[in-house]
Amino acid sequence: MKKFLLSAIGCTAICFVVFFLQGCLKDKITHTYTILRPVYQTKEAVKTNIKSNLPKTIESPGKIFIYGNYVFLNEGDKGVHIIDNSNPSNPVVKAFIDIPGNQDIAVKGNTLYADMYGDLVSIDISDPLHAKLLKDIPDVFPERNYVGGFATNNTTVIVGWERKDTTVEVPLSSNKNYFVYSVSNIATPQLLYSSAAANPVGIGGSLARFSIVNDYLYAVDHHNLRAVAISNPNDLRIAGTLFAGFDIETIYPLKDKLFLGSMGGLYIYDISNPASPVANGNFVHARACDPVIADNDYAYVTLKAGTTCGPSNNELQILDIKDVTNPSLLKTYAMTSPSGLSKDGNTLFVCDGKDGLKIYNATDYSNLSLIKQVNSIEPIDVIAWSKNALVVTKDGLYQYDYSDLSNIHLNSKLTISK
Amino acid sequence: MIIAQSKFKFENNNLVGLLSGNSKNALQLQTINGIRYKTFFVGAGIGIDNYYFKTVPLFADVRKNIFEKKETPFVYVDAGTNFPWKKDESTAWQQTTYHPGSYYDIGVGYKWMIAKQFFVNASFGLSQKKYSSREKYFYTPIDPPVPPDRYNYRLQRFTMKFGLGF
Numbered sequence: 001m002k003k004f005l006l007s008a009i010g011c012t013a014i015c016f017v018v019f020f021l022q023g024c025l026k027d028k029i030t031h032t033y034t035i036l037r038p039v040y041q042t043k044e045a046v047k048t049n050i051k052s053n054l055p056k057t058i059e060s061p062g063k064i065f066i067y068g069n070y071v072f073l074n075e076g077d078k079g080v081h082i083i084d085n086s087n088p089s090n091p092v093v094k095a096f097i098d099i100p101g102n103q104d105i106a107v108k109g110n111t112l113y114a115d116m117y118g119d120l121v122s123i124d125i126s127d128p129l130h131a132k133l134l135k136d137i138p139d140v141f142p143e144r145n146y147v148g149g150f151a152t153n154n155t156t157v158i159v160g161w162e163r164k165d166t167t168v169e170v171p172l173s174s175n176k177n178y179f180v181y182s183v184s185n186i187a188t189p190q191l192l193y194s195s196a197a198a199n200p201v202g203i204g205g206s207l208a209r210f211s212i213v214n215d216y217l218y219a220v221d222h223h224n225l226r227a228v229a230i231s232n233p234n235d236l237r238i239a240g241t242l243f244a245g246f247d248i249e250t251i252y253p254l255k256d257k258l259f260l261g262s263m264g265g266l267y268i269y270d271i272s273n274p275a276s277p278v279a280n281g282n283f284v285h286a287r288a289c290d291p292v293i294a295d296n297d298y299a300y301v302t303l304k305a306g307t308t309c310g311p312s313n314n315e316l317q318i319l320d321i322k323d324v325t326n327p328s329l330l331k332t333y334a335m336t337s338p339s340g341l342s343k344d345g346n347t348l349f350v351c352d353g354k355d356g357l358k359i360y361n362a363t364d365y366s367n368l369s370l371i372k373q374v375n376s377i378e379p380i381d382v383i384a385w386s387k388n389a390l391v392v393t394k395d396g397l398y399q400y401d402y403s404d405l406s407n408i409h410l411n412s413k414l415t416i417s418k
Numbered sequence: 419m420i421i422a423q424s425k426f427k428f429e430n431n432n433l434v435g436l437l438s439g440n441s442k443n444a445l446q447l448q449t450i451n452g453i454r455y456k457t458f459f460v461g462a463g464i465g466i467d468n469y470y471f472k473t474v475p476l477f478a479d480v481r482k483n484i485f486e487k488k489e490t491p492f493v494y495v496d497a498g499t500n501f502p503w504k505k506d507e508s509t510a511w512q513q514t515t516y517h518p519g520s521y522y523d524i525g526v527g528y529k530w531m532i533a534k535q536f537f538v539n540a541s542f543g544l545s546q547k548k549y550s551s552r553e554k555y556f557y558t559p560i561d562p563p564v565p566p567d568r569y570n571y572r573l574q575r576f577t578m579k580f581g582l583g584f
Contacts, residue, residue, distance in 0.1 A: 025439045025440060025544075025574040025575060025576070026440065026574060027439060027440040027441060027470070027571075027572065027573045027574060028571075028572040029569060029570070029571050029572075030569070030570045031567060031568070031569055032567065032568040032569075032570075033567045033568075034564065034565050036564070170569075172440055172441055172470070
């Protein structure tokens, strides 16, 4: 009886404490986020500084472009590194061209074309170490006039950001709010082949959104394809704009065709009339991020699923494009998280996320055989040219010598500063 | 012949309990194993804690019986690390990674024997667990570079546990 009473008193005491003193407990959730405010500069001051300046360390490697002995490497939204690659075993960063808002580049002859937020600029690189601005055309890429919720205009340019960390307490049951920024992508110039013409073009990666073919620069944004006449780098003119599809990501030229990779498929445009691209064919796939390259007979498409790219599978698709009006799927290879790719002869290079760089013998499209897999890097894009593969990774620029396919080895690396 | 009996004895305690605080009430499970020496117990425990966000506390446990009897009140202190049940999760818009924090629990209870080797115990205490998360949003422009948002959680609750051990 005594034990029962003691137990009852104990339980009652516990209930009392829980019921009346629960308010003394306090769950606490703090949310720390970064507030960014733009730093503006007049456009005239910015344009004065679009030239070869002192070299900077690589921090955020982006799109890549090869031109002769030089490699032009985009530094995300800041400008272009000029790298002397005359000795691929010892590349040297020689200069930096400051271009706020730059995401894509292409080269033809002695002219570098780059985006600066919504503007297209042409830069004389006849002497890459003394590059100078030739022309600036505003509003070529109007989507990029809005950056993180802030609008640029024709008189000011965002050149940096002030950062301030802020911590607030949030209620226990609140849905976490987050800011969604529009991603504004700029077409990146990209060239696959080198011409022996008086103004040869350079070579870009598969993630490019610019592409130069003869006297026209073709640029894609999310939905549109623009043709810009560049026969006179001092007098750039928009020749035409057309709606090309939804969620366009990349552009790749081959002879008189443009291959546009989008989240929903592959679009092929004929540029026999260069000022007026005409839709030629398409291939629809499940939603995924989709860089594409092509040779005379086949298109090679990597599909990256998950995150913003959509729920489709991660894979490499090989399409028959002998009839470009009716491309058809030939073969699919499972991948892990593929992105950029490149091909030199029968050797196919695929960037496959945490699985590294995969190098295949692609002589038989139906039976790709893995020659080598470089697991030590997490590649984003690759250009394979003249037995030297330039690979942009999350931590820098790597170069691999593949002159002997049985002995593919690292030639050099330029890693980011940390 | 005199056989000396070791004064150190292995003890196991398996508990189920209720966590009550500002958030919804939730269940917890624990198993604690260690060594008893007279009125003292030292051991290690692991559990599943479903309060607000599922976590796995891993902790050291120290108990002290008030009386040197088989049935006795006791006090206890647990301290250790609180591990999130999942490491990360992704949606089309964001990726969240979870990170461990601290864990503690202090309280009082009562223990009584139900068979020669087996005992039951009931306890009441105050518990706190912490953890943090980093949220990275995919639709952010390259510039400005947006670092992940950081959330820190500190969750306090009353805990009532019932256990069976030997």
